[in-house]
Amino acid sequence: MNASSDFSSRQTIGRFAPSSTGPLHFGSLVCALLSYIMAKREQGKWLVRIEDVDRERCKDKYADSILRTLEAHGLLWDGEVVYQSKRSEIYRAYLAKFEAKEYLYGCNCSRKAIKSRADHYDQYCRTRNIPLTEHALRFKNPGDIQSFADLFLGQATIQNYLTYEDPVLKRADGISAYHLAVVADDIEQSITQVVRGMDLLSVTPLHIQLYKALSHVQPSYAHFPLAVHSAGVKYAKQAFSTPIDNNMFLQNLHACLEFIGIHHTRIPKTTASPELLSWSIDNWHPDLLPKHAEIIVSEANGIYSVMKP
Template sequence: MSTNKHYIGRFAPSPSGPLHFGSLVAALGSYLQAQSQQGSWLVRMEDLDPPREMAGAADDILHTLEAYGLHWDGSVMYQSQRHEAYQAQIEQWLAHGQAYYCQCTRKQIKEAGGFYPGTCRELQQPAANSAIRLKVDEPVTYFVDRRHGRIEIPAALAQEDFIIRRRDGLYAYNLAVVLDDIEQGVTEVVRGADLIEPTGRQIGLYRLLGQTEVSYLHLPLAVTENGNKLSKQNHAPAIDKTAPKPALMAAMRFLGMTPPDDLLASNIDDILRWGSENWQLESLPDSTAVTLGF
């Protein structure tokens, strides 16, 4: 168990399927960054969207992490058990006029140019059949990534009043992830580059809540030769729980590391120890997407 609580990182998969190589890259990168800082590494299950979840996937993900030697600190947090906290914050914003009900459809927003123009901001729409949006009065137009430096956020995206609870009653990712990171004391978010876009909104939530912002490190995405992200939606194959060492070594190489070939003969703990001792942000690929070469 880690003793230095100054650094707290996390891996937060959604249980929509088993872990694939892209998931392993995100898990390993966040784990090695935490280990290199003598920090804690948490696991949170982002089970916010039941229609997209696969039965048994949450347990399978945890068993896979254990098979790969990626042991987490503390207990696993499940977003499905955090609804009261999300709703309480929304109620507070609604009461103070910081959030409002919106009945605009996706089609209407698409016809308006693709970004929500604030149609319902002052209309006092009824709660029934409405989404809830947060008023964005102080847009976050850029952030500094630990590897990629200053990343600009398009003005239209930065200024958009975004959804914090969907019309179907499900809570939005941006709201949940920030409230959970605050609750767990996370100090740095290490995740895939597919989540660069919502980072500005999440920083805005920290500021609105008067909380200390975390730092961000976005790891390169694993993409196929035709440019598609390796993902559960694209039917990426599950990583093998019975033979973790080759995939661990491949993930290290993907992250710009150069593990010696004879490391494959070591046990998993020694492989991960080598990874922690040799982890350097400067070695990460410059690109936010890397084509798989195997």
Template sequence: MHSLQNPITQRPPSSYRGRFAPSPSGLLHFGSLVAALGSYLQAKSMQGKWLVRIEDIDKPREMPGADQAILTTLDAYGLHWDEQVLYQSQQAPLYYDVLAYLKNQEQSYYCQCSRSQIKKTGGIYLGTCKTLNLNAENCATRLINVFPFAEFKDGIQGKVAVDKALASEDFIIHRRDGLFAYQLAVVIDDAVQGITEVVRGCDLLEPTARQLTLFKALSLTAPSYVHLPLAVTEQGYKLSKQNAAPAINNQHPQPALIHALHFLGQNPDNDLEFESVETIINWAIQHWQLNNIPKHREIML
């Protein structure tokens, strides 16, 4: 044991590298546009690179053709990526290597507990299977959480605290159904792509703590984090594919771009709506102020 080398080759820190990482479970909506635009403008205002990653590891939730539709929409909105699009589904060999490495380092174990069983004990996993030495059959894989992060600093939200019990539980990195857990895939890909800062929505504040834990467990340098306010409806629902949020208009992007800039506190000139997409994006890069973004977790539309 302990002889296996860490299979991740982390790209050395360089200039700013940001990313937008949608899942192809539906078309881009206004909430997606806010995340894409915010991450793009932050990268470009730093003269950095902006990457696009398609997070397609949950095949049952995918919508056929959504990946290409997402890329078409980003192009229509003037959000052009700088390197080849990375598909998480093509990363499976590396994910398996990392799982083998963690097992070899005695940093993970197999777990047969169901969600309903965990719910009965209060909803926090209590390490029931840690000492059972189960085999992989019909089991999930959990990380032994040696480095819990109950709080972290966010570029907009400031000091973020998460539930300590939840932050310290041994969380799943490979699901019982054979799918890779989001936490595992996103950490590996952020490391491999050399992402220096993650700009995304506040719905991912809590998972950030687990991602920081996994970065530490793998002896990797974590990026910094900026979590943008979520767009929510009057009923309090966040705009999402699951909630059937309407797709944004590829044929006439200017109104949605201007709306997204206002949402992000950037106060674009009123007459910009009648300009080209390129003109709007160039204005937004030149005038981008992270400090102007409202320090809220949610903003009602």
């Protein structure tokens, strides 16, 4: 396993890590393109990881569909694709690290029991000495990280229950939770740069806390506006957003570039995605990204129109 190191002296390594619960939608394509550009403008690597640790919700057909969509848009990754479903031993090893540092405790609270006591988990089992086997495992969150430097937002301060709550790292059914898997994977893949939507901004202090507990240097974080159908209704697989049409790859890339701040009159009229991506790497800058939490994107017959914020 990779030892702690100073990311400032290393090659930039970004990643795109979609869950395979459905095909890519517009918001996911924006994330893929932006993370690709951010890595490549630093002459770095761009990796792809399929987050399919929850095998009940994730399907292999969607993982294949996601990869075909990336290829159709010229977003070609470096190295092999990593699948979380094949990394259970790594997650167990990271749980052992947290246990050795006395950051883990067992919890047998049901969701109903938690809801009857509070709006969120209240550390009820922290001192109950519940065995770590056959129960959910929670992280003893020190809760002393509320702010961090964001590449897009500047200094971001988050103060909500997620900052202080003790999250589940492994479910009672043995499935590794998102918080454990994403941090373990980013460490193992030497990720130095995480580009993701504003919907994950609130969990970033917790992820930094997990890095700190492991005595590992955190990656840089960059959170971009969410693509929404209307105010508060984001593009998402759960919202049955229209899947990306691979046959319209140029129109899709144009819409994504407008979304991240490049005016449509500046986008070259090439018909080749490699040329367009190369131009984007050379001409896009983080200062162009709109400073909004959400951007409305309309869709009709597979054509996306970005509304001016």
